[in-house]
Amino acid sequence: MHRLLRSALALVALAFAAAPALAELRTQSITYQHDGVELEGFLVWDASKATAQAPQPGVVVCHEWWGNSQYAHERAKKLAELGYVAFALDLYGKGKLTGDAKQAQAWSGELYGNVELLRGRAKAGYDVLAKQPQVDATRIAAIGYCMGGTVALELARAGAPLRAIVPFHASKLSSLGTADDNARITATITVCHGGDDAFVSTEELAKFVAEMKAAKLDYQFLSYAGAVHSFTNRDADKYGIPGVAYDAKADARSWEHMKLALAEAFVQVSKR
Amino acid sequence: MHRLLRSALALVALAFAAAPALAELRTQSITYQHDGVELEGFLVWDASKATAQAPQPGVVVCHEWWGNSQYAHERAKKLAELGYVAFALDLYGKGKLTGDAKQAQAWSGELYGNVELLRGRAKAGYDVLAKQPQVDATRIAAIGYCMGGTVALELARAGAPLRAIVPFHASKLSSLGTADDNARITATITVCHGGDDAFVSTEELAKFVAEMKAAKLDYQFLSYAGAVHSFTNRDADKYGIPGVAYDAKADARSWEHMKLALAEAFVQVSKR
Numbered sequence: 001m002h003r004l005l006r007s008a009l010a011l012v013a014l015a016f017a018a019a020p021a022l023a024e025l026r027t028q029s030i031t032y033q034h035d036g037v038e039l040e041g042f043l044v045w046d047a048s049k050a051t052a053q054a055p056q057p058g059v060v061v062c063h064e065w066w067g068n069s070q071y072a073h074e075r076a077k078k079l080a081e082l083g084y085v086a087f088a089l090d091l092y093g094k095g096k097l098t099g100d101a102k103q104a105q106a107w108s109g110e111l112y113g114n115v116e117l118l119r120g121r122a123k124a125g126y127d128v129l130a131k132q133p134q135v136d137a138t139r140i141a142a143i144g145y146c147m148g149g150t151v152a153l154e155l156a157r158a159g160a161p162l163r164a165i166v167p168f169h170a171s172k173l174s175s176l177g178t179a180d181d182n183a184r185i186t187a188t189i190t191v192c193h194g195g196d197d198a199f200v201s202t203e204e205l206a207k208f209v210a211e212m213k214a215a216k217l218d219y220q221f222l223s224y225a226g227a228v229h230s231f232t233n234r235d236a237d238k239y240g241i242p243g244v245a246y247d248a249k250a251d252a253r254s255w256e257h258m259k260l261a262l263a264e265a266f267v268q269v270s271k272r
Numbered sequence: 273m274h275r276l277l278r279s280a281l282a283l284v285a286l287a288f289a290a291a292p293a294l295a296e297l298r299t300q301s302i303t304y305q306h307d308g309v310e311l312e313g314f315l316v317w318d319a320s321k322a323t324a325q326a327p328q329p330g331v332v333v334c335h336e337w338w339g340n341s342q343y344a345h346e347r348a349k350k351l352a353e354l355g356y357v358a359f360a361l362d363l364y365g366k367g368k369l370t371g372d373a374k375q376a377q378a379w380s381g382e383l384y385g386n387v388e389l390l391r392g393r394a395k396a397g398y399d400v401l402a403k404q405p406q407v408d409a410t411r412i413a414a415i416g417y418c419m420g421g422t423v424a425l426e427l428a429r430a431g432a433p434l435r436a437i438v439p440f441h442a443s444k445l446s447s448l449g450t451a452d453d454n455a456r457i458t459a460t461i462t463v464c465h466g467g468d469d470a471f472v473s474t475e476e477l478a479k480f481v482a483e484m485k486a487a488k489l490d491y492q493f494l495s496y497a498g499a500v501h502s503f504t505n506r507d508a509d510k511y512g513i514p515g516v517a518y519d520a521k522a523d524a525r526s527w528e529h530m531k532l533a534l535a536e537a538f539v540q541v542s543k544r
Contacts, residue, residue: 195481195493209467212497213497217497218497218498218521219497220494220495220496220497220525221467221494221495221497222492222493222494222495223492223493223494223495224492225484225485225489225490225491225492225493226490249490252536253492253532253536256532257529257532260525260528260529260532264524264525
């Protein structure tokens with residue numbers, strides 16, 4: 001009888017061991033420098049999964065033209081819930097956050113007008129993530145929203161060895177520098193595009209496709225019917241900008257498509 | 273002590289009850305009629321999941337121009353492994369299967385040249401699946417390959433109340449009848465397209481998009497860079513047809529995208 005009880009209890013223990021550990025989300029505000037400018041990024045990870053002993057893949061999150069907002073942080077948290085170490089980098093400078101389109105245009109304009117600065121800023125954020133002890137620096141991806149989608153691509157063009165890039169409703173997909181810069185891209189690119197995004201011209205799309213083909217890059221172009229610019233941002237409508245709106249369906253679908261792209265890029269290590 | 277043992281054993285029972293049942297894949301060849309022609313379809317399901325007491329969603333599989341081949345059956349089996357009841361319908365007639373492009377062109381040409389016949393044949397297959405006791409007839413989707421992708425769309429245009437349509441490298445996406453027929457489509461459409469598929473002109477793609485917009489339909493257009501016609505078929509290369517080739521990466525990605533589309537269409541019942 002004692003032996004039977006022991007066997008039964010062992011089975012119970014086994015059953016419980018198979019249950020997933022409870023998530024322990026940790027967040028950390030990290031101040032860092034680039035070219036004399038103080039930047040503030042937001043790091044988030046699940047301490048039950050990502051540790052120095054068991055480093056996990058990292059994902060850089062590139063913010064919209066509003067700055068490193070709560071929205072970017074939320075996406076980073078969702079990535080951490082998937083087991084990744086996410087870092088919402090800062091492209092503007094500590095505290096530079098706005099809801100005013102003119103201000104956002106001015107700040108983003110500075111970066112668009114200076115490709116080296118934009119790439120350097122992005123790379124500085126990437127470096128912060130890559131050196132975290134709980135990050136597997138050989139497995140890093142970048143995602144980004146609107147301007148941040150462009151930045152995620154430019155980060156790869158700056159030479160960051162990314163495995164995957166997922167731009168959501170990116171304003172510009174073709175190189176901000178020269179087409180030759182695409183040769184530095186090592187990532188699979190998954191473009192999540194609003195089918196009715198009037199901010200991206202057919203000429204720009206054709207230019208991007210031509211660049212990808214010329215550089216023999218691996219990409220997917222995923223287009224969601226009816227979706228317009230900023231389709232992933234629940235607050236998109238409140239800005240009152242024509243052609244900018246939230247689309248719950250396209251948001252959900254593109255997030256699932258991103259999950260697949262990240263899983264593929266991070267798991268198939270031996271195929272690279 | 274007895275009580276402790278009973279509790280332990282109850283927990284063990286609970287743990288085992290939570291474990292998934294072993295799959296019991298069943299296949300059945302079904303002969304049916306349409307307009308005086310004998311057709312032979314292939315039904316497959318997991319008997320541990322789909323029963324008359326617990327009917328599961330159904331998926332119609334529409335074959336390539338070669339006929340209701342082993343390839344279509346394999347895809348149906350993979351769908352059954354996901355828990356769906358899959359039916360590889362027959363568009364040509366019992367035993368009409370070929371590896372000869374000229375013969376395939378003749379058979380498919382008969383259907384392309386007679387929209388009512390094509391739609392009727394497709395609908396006859398749909399009806400066989402819908403009446404199976406282990407199928408939840410309110411949740412049926414259609415997928416298809418090459419010509420079959422076109423047929424999956426035409427099945428909806430014929431009035432079959434589908435929840436999702438997933439055409440893979442379809443030759444033609446716009447209506448074979450009139451544009452008005454799109455009003456009968458109730459499904460979400462997920463087009464899985466080879467980015468370099470020379471069998472589909474840019475004019476045809478533009479026509480499809482215009483039709484979808486006019487009919488206010490919900491669709492996603494997923495394009496895989498470098499993939500050409502027949503990219504999901506491992507045997508594509510052996511036919512020696514220019515512009516036809518297998519692409520393992522695009523095959524894997526599009527299958528995962530299909531899984532998401534089906535899960536979304538079948539699960540969110542209350543939102544419809």
